[in-house]
Amino acid sequence: MVYSVITLTGAGTMNHLVMIADVIGSRQLANRGQLQTLLEAELRTLHKESTGLASPYTITLGDEFQAVFRDADRVFPDILAILRALHPVGLRFALGIGSITTRINPEQAIGMDGPAFYQARDLLERMKKDRRILAVAGLPEDDGLQESALGLLDHQLRKWRPNRLDILRLLLQGWEAGTIADHLDITEQSVYKNIREGGLEHAIQLTRALTGRMNNALARTD
Incomplete structure (x- = not known):
């Protein structure tokens, strides 16, 4: 299973x-080597689309990886792509927004420090205990709405098959149903089903609202 953390903070x-x-229980997986190969391949694919990435996806501890983003627009589509690539292995994503006090490394997401990293790491450790697979830290509009929304999305992501993950990802990227059907080699009727x-229309509304909140937090300076 994979744990992932995103953290949001501000520091002027x-x-x-x-x-x-992080891949959950990776040491107990019989096919750990194959899993790592799949993960490496998917992260390379995501790296080719560099829009929004300040520091690319980087595997740090064999079964752990991290990245730094300038904006949140691609975060949920990327999460869905990684979930799809490693399915049925479980994934956990923790997201955090904040300042980075060191120089941004544009080649690898290592050697950096600051509140954004602290929040992400702390959130990941909490997620290991409460079994969430998706969480965000550091949003200023902390009214509980995002926690409820993420809880609903978390619940759905645990149940969805690979095709549904792909369909939601492509819908978030603006694809039409007919184009999705051709791309996935399924019928258009299956896409609509x-x-x-x-409930993908609701999932789209939810993820776009959360993306907007994260982008608002990224735009803040304190």
């Missing part, structure tokens, strides 16, 4: 979003 400089992710049965 430009904020960044840090993701830290997944949208209906998975």
